[in-house]
Structures are given as C-alpha cells and as structure tokens.
Amino acid sequence: MGRVLRPDYPIVTERLLLRPLDPVADVDAVHAYQSLPDAVRYVPYGPRSRADVAENLASSRIRSTFETPGHTISLAVVLRESGALIGDVMLVWSSEVHRRGEIGYILHPDHHGHGYVTEACEALLHIAFEQLELHRVVARIDERNAASAAVLRRLGMREEARLVENEWFKGEWTTELDFAVLAREWRERRAAG
Ligand SMILES: CC(C)(COP(=O)(O)OP(=O)(O)OC[C@H]1O[C@@H](n2cnc3c(N)ncnc32)[C@H](O)[C@@H]1OP(=O)(O)O)[C@@H](O)C(=O)NCCC(=O)NCCS
Known part of the structure; x- marks a missing residue:
C-alpha cells in the first residue's frame, strides 16, 4: 500500500536547511537538547x-522517506549560516484513507x-x-505548552478541541489541545501572503 515519497533533501528555507538525521554525526548535537529536562517536558520521551x-537515531523509526501510512519522517533543523543542528521536526503520515x-x-x-x-x-x-497530498494536518499538545500553541497559531492552525486529562503522561493526567489545518485553508493563507 502507499507510494514512496522522498522529498528533495536538503529542503531549503529562508534561514534553514531540513535534512535527514545522521545516526552517527548528529548524536552530540541532538543530545545537547534532547537531554534537557525543560526541553523534553512536553514531548513523549x-x-x-x-x-x-x-x-x-539508529532505529528504523527515524526515517526520511514515506513508504506506507504510519511512517514518520524526522528531519534535522540546521542553520544555513553556521551549519549548526539546532533541533528536529517530524511529519507523521497518519492515514492514507483520511489523508x-x-x-x-x-x-x-x-x-x-x-x-x-x-x-x-x-x-x-x-x-x-x-x-504527500494530505487533506488535513493536526498537532496535539499539552495545554500548558504555551510556546507550542503559539507556533501552531502562527502556522494558521485552528484550535479545535480540549481533551481534559486525556493522557497519563510522565506521572500525571494531562489535558491535550488539538490543532488542525486543511489543505485548502493552508493554500488560501499562502495565496493571501
Ligand atoms: C515549542 C518550541 C519549539 C517553540 O519555539 P519558539 O522559538 O518559541 O518558536 P518559533 O520558532 O515559532 O519562534 C517564535 C518566537 O520567535 C519570535 N520571532 C523572531 N523572529 C521571528 C521570525 N522571523 N518569524 C517568526 N517569529 C519570530 C516570535 O516573536 C516568537 O517569540 P515570542 O515567543 O517571544 O513571541 C520550543 O519552545 C521548544 O522546543 N519546546 C520544547 C519542545 C516542545 O515542547 N515541543 C512541542 C511539543 S508539542
């Protein structure tokens, strides 16, 4: 099922490069932030x-190609100016039927x-x-993660749901906020500049 999609790497934006994570060369740079309690407070690890x-980084979960629904691409965020790896982002292909x-x-x-x-x-x-020709992209965050909610609002994503104490997460019940944007909304927003 599905089809292979390998974006053209590196993906170049105004100030950044997005590229596959290197399981050897990137370990120290990724460890620099994934080891910080404050940075990982609201992420699942x-x-x-x-x-x-x-x-x-060496596991098969870390991919840069979509081959089937359920796959996630995880990419290094690199500053073009310095070449420094400063974070990582991921896109999950959750469902083929529902796009x-x-x-x-x-x-x-x-x-x-x-x-x-x-x-x-x-x-x-x-x-x-x-x-990937998706129809809808969501983000699910801890409601206390105000910085993350701000990112999603800046992206034009709509806050759609507040799931009260939806997850037992890192030793406590946590309330989840769900955000989403549809393909047509994203296109309209881009066209509007
Ligand atoms: C969530 C997280 C990624 C947000 O980082 P961030 O730097 O605040 O987000 P952005 O990259 O969108 O930057 C936005 C900030 O840059 C400022 N900014 C400066 N130049 C800017 C520009 N050219 N464009 C947009 N924003 C700019 C904005 O004003 C905003 O600052 P403010 O928060 O003081 O208003 C960060 O807090 C983080 O890594 N947290 C830990 C991991 C985590 O919780 N991940 C999410 C799990 S759901």
Whole structure:
C-alpha cells in the first residue's frame, strides 16, 4: 500500500536547511537538547542520555522517506549560516484513507525566539499538502505548552478541541489541545501572503 515519497533533501528555507538525521554525526548535537529536562517536558520521551539518542537515531523509526501510512519522517533543523543542528521536526503520515498527518518539533532552547520552528513547520506543511497530498494536518499538545500553541497559531492552525486529562503522561493526567489545518485553508493563507 502507499507510494514512496522522498522529498528533495536538503529542503531549503529562508534561514534553514531540513535534512535527514545522521545516526552517527548528529548524536552530540541532538543530545545537547534532547537531554534537557525543560526541553523534553512536553514531548513523549526523555530526557535522553547520549546512548539513548544514538539508539534512537539508529532505529528504523527515524526515517526520511514515506513508504506506507504510519511512517514518520524526522528531519534535522540546521542553520544555513553556521551549519549548526539546532533541533528536529517530524511529519507523521497518519492515514492514507483520511489523508491525514501530524507534525511535531523540538528546538534547542538557545535558539528559541527566532521563528525557526515556525519556518521549519511551514516546510513540513508544504511536504504534507503539496507532495504527500494530505487533506488535513493536526498537532496535539499539552495545554500548558504555551510556546507550542503559539507556533501552531502562527502556522494558521485552528484550535479545535480540549481533551481534559486525556493522557497519563510522565506521572500525571494531562489535558491535550488539538490543532488542525486543511489543505485548502493552508493554500488560501499562502495565496493571501
Ligand atoms: C515549542 C518550541 C519549539 C517553540 O519555539 P519558539 O522559538 O518559541 O518558536 P518559533 O520558532 O515559532 O519562534 C517564535 C518566537 O520567535 C519570535 N520571532 C523572531 N523572529 C521571528 C521570525 N522571523 N518569524 C517568526 N517569529 C519570530 C516570535 O516573536 C516568537 O517569540 P515570542 O515567543 O517571544 O513571541 C520550543 O519552545 C521548544 O522546543 N519546546 C520544547 C519542545 C516542545 O515542547 N515541543 C512541542 C511539543 S508539542
């Protein structure tokens, strides 16, 4: 089922490159943020040791090609100016029938506040809607993650649901906010500049 989609890497945006994660060369740069308790507070893993990061990057979960629904592409976010890897973003191909996907992201705290994640996610939405031909892309976040909600609003995603104590997450019940954007909404927004 499905079809192979390998975006042309690196994906170049105004200030960033998005490219496949290197399971050896990228371990230290990824560990620099995935090991920080504050950075991983609202993501489904960590804090990760260097060995955890190396194991994860080497696993088959870390892909840069979609071959079947259920696959996720995980990409390094690199500053064009310096070549530094400052975070990673992911796009999940959740369903072929419903043409649905999901985005996720994490950035080193040293690089927050410059719009880099918003810029990287715009590129993910481009892959989602123009290349994978999805109909709808969602993001699911912890309601306390205000910085993440702000990213999604900047991307033009609509807050659609608040699921009260929906997940037992890292030792507590957490309330989830669901955001979404449709392909036609994303196109209209781009056309409007
Ligand atoms: C969520 C997270 C990625 C947001 O990072 P961020 O840097 O705030 O997000 P952006 O890249 O969109 O940057 C937006 C900020 O840059 C500012 N900015 C500066 N230049 C900008 C530009 N050219 N374009 C857009 N924003 C710009 C914005 O004003 C905003 O600052 P503000 O928050 O003070 O208003 C970050 O907090 C993070 O990595 N958290 C940990 C991981 C996590 O929780 N991931 C999400 C799990 S659901």
